[in-house]
Amino acid sequence: MxxxxxxxxxxxxxxxxxxxxxxxxxxxxxxxxxxxxxxxxxxxxxxxxxxGVDFTQKFIVLGQNPNNLQSLAELQKAGINVLSYGNFITIFINFIILAFVVFMMVRLINKMRRKEEAAPAKPAPTPEDIQLLREIRDELKRKDA
Structure with a gap:
């Protein structure tokens, strides 16, 4: 192929x-x-x-800061090594909310599936030939009794 x-x-x-x-x-x-x-x-x-708390602006300067820069953008532009943990916190909160929403959706879908499985299925109607055979059997039992 x-x-x-x-x-x-x-x-x-x-x-x-x-x-x-x-x-x-x-x-x-x-x-x-x-x-x-x-x-x-x-x-x-x-x-x-x-x-006034903006997690994206939370950081720790890991290198020398000779010009005493204060904003994350200025520090990154100057090439100073910065640990920007605030962005991680924002993304982590984002993930937790997304995971919770997906969990709730899966939970709802599973709940709906369980209801479908729990609903008793209607018995199929007895075929006409089987019904006729049962009537013959019952009639024979009555005659023997």
């Missing part, structure tokens, strides 16, 4: 299309969660912690 033919079968089966759709939706969902963290949660956390 040629490589092109194999690739066409792979693409047409839907696995690749499903994966592509998942990646696109995941990227968009990631942007929504990023905005949720940056625009809603971080300002609330800032208010709770006393206001």
């Amino acid at each position: 040629s490589i092109m033919k194999e690739f066409r079968e792979f693409a047409i089966k839907g696995n690749m299309i499903d994966l592509a759709i998942g990646v696109i939706i995941g990227g968009a969902f990631g942007k929504i969660v990023d905005s949720l963290v940056k625009d809603i949660f971080m300002p609330l956390i800032s208010v709770i912690t006393g206001g």
Whole structure:
């Protein structure tokens, strides 16, 4: 089988299309969660912690700072070694929220599946020939009794 033919079968089966759709939706969902963290949660956390806290501007200078630069952007532009832990905190909070939302979605889907499995299936109607045989059996039992 040629490589092109194999690739066409792979693409047409839907696995690749499903994966592509998942990646696109995941990227968009990631942007929504990023905005949720940056625009809603971080300002609330800032208010709770006393206001004015911007985690992305939290850093530790690891090298010499001869010009006594104070902002993260200035330090990085000057090439001074900086441990910017605030950005990590923001991304970590982002991850926790995203993981929680995915967990809640999976939980909801599992709950819906359990309801479908728990619902008793209606018994299939008895075929006409079986019903007729049962009636004959019952009639024979009555005659013998």
